[in-house]
Amino acid sequence: xxxxxxxxxxxxxxxxxxxxxxxxxxxxxxxxxxxxxxxxxxxxxxxxxxxxxxxxxxxxxxxxxxxxxxxxxxxxxxxxxxxxxxxxxxxxxxxxxxxxxxxxxxxxxxxxxxxxxxxxxxxxxxxxxxxxxxxxxxxxxxxxxxxxxxxxxxxxxxxxxxxxxxxxxxxxxxxxxxxxxxxxxxxxxxxxxxxxxxxxxxxxxxxxxxxxxxxxxxxxxxxxxxxxxxxxxxxxxxxxxxxxxxxxxxxxxxxxxxxxxxxxxxxxxxxxxxxxxxxxxxxxxxxxxxxxxxxxxxxx
Amino acid sequence: xxxxxxxxxxxxxxxxxxxxxxxxxxxxxxxxxxxxxxxxxxxxxxxxxxxxxxxxxxxxxxxxxxxxxxxxxxxxxxxxxxxxxxxxxxxxxxxxxxxxxxxxxxxxxxxxxxxxxxxxxxxxxxxxxxxxxxxxxxxxxxxxxxxxxxxxxxxxxxxxxxxxxxxxxxxxxxxxxxxxxxxxxxxxxxxxxxxxxxxxxxxxxxxxxxxxxxxxxxxxxxxxxxxxxxxxxxxxxxxxxxxxxxxxxxxxxxxxxxxxxxxxxxxxxxxxxxxxxxxxxxxxxxxxxxxxxxxxxxxxxxxxxxxxxxxxxxxxxxxxxxxxxxxxxxxxxxxxxxxxxxxxxxx
Numbered sequence: 001x002x003x004x005x006x007x008x009x010x011x012x013x014x015x016x017x018x019x020x021x022x023x024x025x026x027x028x029x030x031x032x033x034x035x036x037x038x039x040x041x042x043x044x045x046x047x048x049x050x051x052x053x054x055x056x057x058x059x060x061x062x063x064x065x066x067x068x069x070x071x072x073x074x075x076x077x078x079x080x081x082x083x084x085x086x087x088x089x090x091x092x093x094x095x096x097x098x099x100x101x102x103x104x105x106x107x108x109x110x111x112x113x114x115x116x117x118x119x120x121x122x123x124x125x126x127x128x129x130x131x132x133x134x135x136x137x138x139x140x141x142x143x144x145x146x147x148x149x150x151x152x153x154x155x156x157x158x159x160x161x162x163x164x165x166x167x168x169x170x171x172x173x174x175x176x177x178x179x180x181x182x183x184x185x186x187x188x189x190x191x192x193x194x195x196x197x198x199x200x201x202x203x204x205x206x207x208x209x210x211x212x213x214x215x216x217x218x219x220x221x222x223x224x225x226x227x228x229x230x231x232x233x234x235x236x237x238x239x240x241x242x243x244x245x246x247x248x249x250x251x252x253x254x255x256x257x258x259x260x261x262x263x264x265x266x267x268x269x270x271x272x273x274x275x276x277x278x279x280x281x282x283x284x285x286x287x288x289x290x291x292x293x294x295x296x297x298x299x300x
Numbered sequence: 301x302x303x304x305x306x307x308x309x310x311x312x313x314x315x316x317x318x319x320x321x322x323x324x325x326x327x328x329x330x331x332x333x334x335x336x337x338x339x340x341x342x343x344x345x346x347x348x349x350x351x352x353x354x355x356x357x358x359x360x361x362x363x364x365x366x367x368x369x370x371x372x373x374x375x376x377x378x379x380x381x382x383x384x385x386x387x388x389x390x391x392x393x394x395x396x397x398x399x400x401x402x403x404x405x406x407x408x409x410x411x412x413x414x415x416x417x418x419x420x421x422x423x424x425x426x427x428x429x430x431x432x433x434x435x436x437x438x439x440x441x442x443x444x445x446x447x448x449x450x451x452x453x454x455x456x457x458x459x460x461x462x463x464x465x466x467x468x469x470x471x472x473x474x475x476x477x478x479x480x481x482x483x484x485x486x487x488x489x490x491x492x493x494x495x496x497x498x499x500x501x502x503x504x505x506x507x508x509x510x511x512x513x514x515x516x517x518x519x520x521x522x523x524x525x526x527x528x529x530x531x532x533x534x535x536x537x538x539x540x541x542x543x544x545x546x547x548x549x550x551x552x553x554x555x556x557x558x559x560x561x562x563x564x565x566x567x568x569x570x571x572x573x574x575x576x577x578x579x580x581x582x583x584x585x586x587x588x589x590x591x592x593x594x595x596x597x598x599x600x601x602x603x604x605x606x607x608x609x610x611x612x613x614x615x616x617x618x619x620x621x622x623x624x625x626x627x628x629x630x631x632x633x634x635x636x637x638x639x640x641x642x643x644x645x646x647x
């Protein structure tokens with residue numbers, strides 16, 4: 001039973017950064033931007049979170065700085081892809097490299113360390129115990145006691161679904177991706193909608209980063225996003241951007257992460273570390289098969 | 301005119317990025333003139349540093365060529381890091397078991413490295429052809445798998461029991477590349493491969509078909525190119541290039557597989573292909589230039605207090621500025637040309 005609860009809690013914990021980044025990415029996905037900068041935004045968020053939490057002794061300022069750090073990247077993305085009309089793919093790759101370089105450089109410059117910075121002075125984001133629910137035997141241990149950001153992630157899933165499907169902004173957002181010229185000719189600036197989607201993406205990725213470095217663990221290490229931005233991109237593609245689908249698929253990835261840890265009893269750790277990436281490949285496999293079937297049915 | 305524009309945007313972008321770097325250094329209280337001086341002196345100052353720069357350029361140029369040829373032909377092969385480490389692993393394993401004279405062993409190991417790289421990109425190609433899985437995601441995911449796979453290989457089956465950290469034993473001496481004074485023969489191999497890639501890509505029917513497919517795959521298919529077959533060929537070819545880079549890294553350097561050996565070149569190939577706009581000659585030039593920056597960074601760190609990670613930032617800025625500058629410059633030049641034409645028309 002303890003293993004089961006541990007697995008579920010591990011699943012929720014490792015699903016959260018992917019969920020947040022993917023929710024941010026899905027807004028840009030609906031807006032018709034090929035945004036692959038989530039990896040860099042998350043990394044930058046993780047670094048600035050540690051910076052804030054260490055120097056100001058407050059996780060709140062850590063989160064604020066994380067959002068600041070990733071939003072700066074979003075602004076650079078806006079500058080290049082929307083203002084200067086550079087290729088989005090190249091902008092994204094360039095930004096990811098920029099984030100990797102800058103955080104590595106600043107880690108060395110500010111904290112005087114290479115590789116990783118951990119210090120008892122870094123304030124981590126607290127876990128929340130939900131009053132009544134925590135007393136329920138098993139359910140309480142699953143639902144209560146998670147990190148603040150985990151609950152925020154759940155809330156943001158609702159909000160994103162509402163924003164995309166029930167509001168005027170969401171309608172325009174989807175129109176920007178579906179037919180930008182049509183939206184422009186009806187008097188709404190596509191560029192402005194896209195700018196907003198990128199800014200919100202920056203916000204979400206900042207939270208994901210803060211969770212990585214102040215919730216999941218309490219340290220910053222070089223390249224600590226470790227491909228989660230790419231996995232979240234895969235998650236978006238797999239469910240065509242639907243927020244609830246993203247939540248489900250993030251949990252699936254979170255599960256494989258915890259499952260990998262469990263496998264460490266029988267396998268060397270290098271193999272279990274591959275599990276999330278192989279899971280992404282397998283998920284993509286099933287997605288492609290189903291797409292193929294669909295197109296075949298259309299052919300007939 | 302076309303070439304001129306490329307040179308203008310390239311030089312302008314690099315100058316702009318270096319200036320930006322200088323401003324950042326000034327803000328932090330460093331002397332930019334001395335820093336850049338140290339950087340270029342330690343990359344190009346004498347024969348030894350020049351040889352080191354060229355040697356360091358080898359994996360950059362080869363992975364850059366791999367990415368350039370792939371992007372220009374259509375497949376979004378982002379798997380150079382994975383293909384590189386698998387190629388390096390293949391060369392290492394070959395070097396551990398084979399013990400032959402240099403003249404035979406070196407070509408065999410290089411072929412093994414290419415085979416390893418092609419095998420790894422071949423997986424992504426097969427997934428695309430059989431199940432229509434986008435190589436953009438599969439190559440990325442396979443990078444991580446390759447990383448852990450090689451890490452496992454040097455931690456268990458090929459672990460050097462005399463070492464303190466995971467690494468393979470030294471390969472047999474026959475696998476070490478020739479040296480001419482300070483110069484390593486991997487530079488020579490790089491130049492040969494560059495000429496070969498240029499020839500294949502620009503002068504053969506196959507290369508023509510690849511380029512046409514990259515520009516307009518529908519047109520290529522209607523024109524009778526075997527698009528599917530070419531896709532696999534490009535993936536295998538570019539995988540082999542990245543694998544070869546890995547083999548040369550081992551055979552021209554530490555002669556053993558060290559942990560994290562591929563991390564230094566992780567995204568460099570893709571980055572170089574992007575600034576070079578997938579041109580084969582541009583890849584060679586930018587590859588060498590980026591090697592100048594990376595090699596000089598060590599000296600820069602030694603002489604001044606600027607950490608060498610600063611160069612990573614400058615590199616990313618160069619990529620963004622050069623690429624954005626190319627597009628913007630086109631627009632500006634077009635505008636000027638149009639205005640001139642309009643004026644001529646009026647007079």
